[in-house]
Amino acid sequence: MTNKNKLPTEIVLTYKVKHNYDLKDLPTEFIKIAQKAVDIIWKNIDWKETEVKHRYKVGNKYKYYKTIRLIPKIPKDKDFKRELRNYLLNGWKFASHYVDGAIKVSYSTIESWKSNYMEGIRSRKKPTFKRPFVRVKNTLIKYDKEKREVRITIKPREEYLILNIKDEWFYERVKDFDIGEIILKNNEALITFKKQLNFDKKVAIGVDCNLKSLDLYHPEKGWIRVNVEELHRIKRVYDVIVDKLKSIYKKAPKRIGRLLRKYYNRRKNRVEDYINKLTSQLSKLFLNAIFIFEDLDKFNMYDKNSNFNRSLDRTSWRKIAKRLEYKSIVFYVNPHYTSKTCPVCGSKMESQEGQVVKCNNCGAFNRQFVGCFNIFKRGIKLVKKILGGVGVPVSGVESDDLLPNEPRGELSSMKPNPDVVYIVNLNGKTLL
Numbered sequence: 001m002t003n004k005n006k007l008p009t010e011i012v013l014t015y016k017v018k019h020n021y022d023l024k025d026l027p028t029e030f031i032k033i034a035q036k037a038v039d040i041i042w043k044n045i046d047w048k049e050t051e052v053k054h055r056y057k058v059g060n061k062y063k064y065y066k067t068i069r070l071i072p073k074i075p076k077d078k079d080f081k082r083e084l085r086n087y088l089l090n091g092w093k094f095a096s097h098y099v100d101g102a103i104k105v106s107y108s109t110i111e112s113w114k115s116n117y118m119e120g121i122r123s124r125k126k127p128t129f130k131r132p133f134v135r136v137k138n139t140l141i142k143y144d145k146e147k148r149e150v151r152i153t154i155k156p157r158e159e160y161l162i163l164n165i166k167d168e169w170f171y172e173r174v175k176d177f178d179i180g181e182i183i184l185k186n187n188e189a190l191i192t193f194k195k196q197l198n199f200d201k202k203v204a205i206g207v208d209c210n211l212k213s214l215d216l217y218h219p220e221k222g223w224i225r226v227n228v229e230e231l232h233r234i235k236r237v238y239d240v241i242v243d244k245l246k247s248i249y250k251k252a253p254k255r256i257g258r259l260l261r262k263y264y265n266r267r268k269n270r271v272e273d274y275i276n277k278l279t280s281q282l283s284k285l286f287l288n289a290i291f292i293f294e295d296l297d298k299f300n301m302y303d304k305n306s307n308f309n310r311s312l313d314r315t316s317w318r319k320i321a322k323r324l325e326y327k328s329i330v331f332y333v334n335p336h337y338t339s340k341t342c343p344v345c346g347s348k349m350e351s352q353e354g355q356v357v358k359c360n361n362c363g364a365f366n367r368q369f370v371g372c373f374n375i376f377k378r379g380i381k382l383v384k385k386i387l388g389g390v391g392v393p394v395s396g397v398e399s400d401d402l403l404p405n406e407p408r409g410e411l412s413s414m415k416p417n418p419d420v421v422y423i424v425n426l427n428g429k430t431l432l
């Protein structure tokens with residue numbers, strides 16, 4: 001992943017607006033060329049035979065079976081794309097930017113098919129579009145903030161669709177936002193609003209993702225623990241079902257395949273629902289926060305195993321960070337030794353029994369506290385580098401008060417979703 005820490009960071013919101021404009025055959029024509037693009041890309045996919053190992057659990061043991069699978073390589077080079085574009089433009093009667101939108105749609109459709117195919121949830125069947133819609137590129141949209149009018153070019157210098165948003169219920173929320181892409185359908189438009197975040201008076205919060213908790217370090221409130229055992233439980237429930245189904249897969253591949261898809265989907269929905277609530281709550285609790293996460297992709301190079309034994313699985317962790325990006329600012333730092341570096345003197349620490357890590361100079365600390373604190377410290381450096389050292393309160397960080405050996409505070413449950421957030425105050429008082 002590149003440019004993760006590129007500024008400015010945006011908030012993106014999408015709203016639905018009704019319209020009575022007669023789009024005539026634009027949506028159907030758009031879908032036609034998007035489908036054409038899919039067809040052509042599909043034809044040019046390079047399939048490579050690869051042996052794949054599948055794993056399922058019986059009791060406490062894993063069992064394996066192998067299958068041969070065809071792994072797709074999607075053509076993406078410039079020449080291919082240029083040729084595709086020229087071909088699709090042939091006979092196209094609307095603005096040519098719609099063709100670019102259609103190509104984008106076709107690629108993202110094939111990419112999402114591919115990731116499902118790789119997970120085994122979809123078969124090797126070409127994706128098709130069912131309902132007509134139009135993806136409108138930014139270049140076709142003009143937004144008059146004063147008149148509160150959104151103008152979409154259908155045919156250049158000839159035909160425009162105008163949406164007025166001043167009476168829409170969401171107008172107040174987006175009045176200082178810019179407009180991003182629009183999805184156009186007969187009778188309705190989905191408008192994306194974007195706003196670059198303002199960095200004044202931000203607080204950096206370090207987030208360490210552990211198996212059963214997110215541990216946060218807040219420079220004023222200290223060590224905060226967010227219980228995520230429920231997420232763990234949801235996943236386990238479905239994993240057990242999925243493993244059982246996989247173990248009998250060969251007996252009735254079609255029927256069990258259907259059941260597998262059903263439970264995969266249910267698992268996905270419940271996990272997503274949980275992550276949505278969790279991140280909403282975090283962003284509301286810490287309105288001005290920049291959340292600092294470890295950069296997952298760097299784990300490949302470093303102490304991957306020792307870290308992942310204690311961690312949430314990669315996908316959930318990534319999802320939490322990604323979802324939070326929609327609601328707050330998220331920065332990523334190098335994860336190298338975050339749970340093994342002494343928070344006081346910076347030397348490497350040894351793991352002890354349980355959650356304890358020990359520095360030869362400074363004594364013992366709780367590993368999860370050390371994790372989020374070090375992530376916070378790295379985040380401060382990064383935030384300062386990017387923002388020129390403005391606006392992040394760091395006072396008190398050096399103070400001994402903020403370096404607890406163990407959680408000293410009482411755990412107290414939070415409203416409105418009591419099983420999600422617990423707050424620990426370092427001085428034994430309950431915060432928030």
Ligand SMILES: [Zn+2]
Nearest residue numbers: 342345359362
């Ligand atoms: Zn030390």
